[in-house]
Amino acid sequence: MHSKQGPFIARHRPAPCGNDVCSCQDRACTGSNPAAAGFPSARNTLRRHMKNRRHLLKSLAGCLIASAVVSAQAQDGAFPVRPVRLVVSTSAGGMTDILARLYADKLSKTLKQPFVVENMPGASTMLASRYVARQAADGYTLLVAANTIATLPHVEKNAGYQMKDFVGIGELARSPSLLVVSGSSKMKTIPELVAAAKRNPGVVTYAYTGRGTTSHMTAELFARDAGVSFNGIAYKGISLAVPDVLAGRVDFLMGPSTSTEELTKSGKMRALAITSWSRSPAFPNVPTFRELGYPDATYNLFFGIFAPAAIPDAVRKTLADAMDLAKQDPTFTGRLRQLGMEVSNVRTPEQFDAFLRQEEEKSVSLLRK
Structure with missing residues (x-):
């Protein structure tokens, strides 16, 4: 085709963003090139993938930084940083x-x-x-x-x-542990208990809850300090021993003050000594083993x-x-x-x-x- 200015020459129009793909995307690519029509979808998918990847990398970087901070805190002596x-x-x-x-x-x-x-x-x-x-x-x-x-x-x-x-x-x-006897026991003081044990070696009995327990250790340390021997009777628990002490079937019990406090204050049991270093405010009238001359018996449940x-x-x-x-x-x-x-x-x-x-x-x- 010709015109007055000369022959018409089809000129290539650059895409607004500087490439053909972007131009094709703007025009919905309804032309005759089906391959070109597929580019916009692929490009969008690639962009989404790259965006997600950037987010993932940022998250990973954040985790690494947090881990490094915790590690640095641990190395710097910060404690605790977790439960x-x-x-x-x-x-x-x-x-x-x-x-x-x-x-x-x-x-x-x-x-x-x-x-x-x-x-x-x-x-x-x-x-x-x-x-x-x-x-x-x-x-x-x-x-x-x-x-x-x-x-x-x-x-x-x-x-x-x-x-x-x-x-x-x-x-x-x-x-602290209390040495307690029945309220009806003839032994009303530690000197009387020691005297009875010396008159009849191995006859005076005590209840304990297992070898190596506080009830066992305190009684035996007291015996060693006093130069006497007692006959220990094992029970599976303090609560099982208490009835026998109350009934007089066992002479005494060395147990936590919390286990016998009510019975002692009610008069059903009598406390002869306590293992604390000084007199307990809860039992102000009960002497300590230390003040009675038996310091080794100062053996507490801790x-x-x-x-x-x-x-x-x-x-x-x-x-x-x-x-x-x-x-x-x-x-x-x-x-x-x-x-x-x-x-x-x-x-x-x-x-x-x-x-x-x-x-x-x-x-x-x-x-x-």
């Missing part, structure tokens, strides 16, 4: 469990991470000890147990742990938090400091005293370790006889 487990060696509802939950609440508030109580009873409390001894020594799995943790390895051949597997974090509280032995010193100190802070709260310590507990002056992990060694040595010297 801490308190494995309790007894069933729910017992004194060990109650103390664990009271402290868990205080530690959670102080250290800004949950302290979760997990009950793991079994094998005379040894199941929990075996379990925690084999956990990572990072401070995130701790054991809550009574002082039988130190005596059981010397009594049970298959205890499955040794005290060297643990270090102490801190003492939760301690419960509860503590323990960690695998290789726990870092900084983590151990963080936990111990938080426990000590709880003991400085008058409301908190008042609650412990309402439960019949005493708060000791053991303040640091080092003091607790020294106390544990002393108690273990005292136990071993007796149990090896």
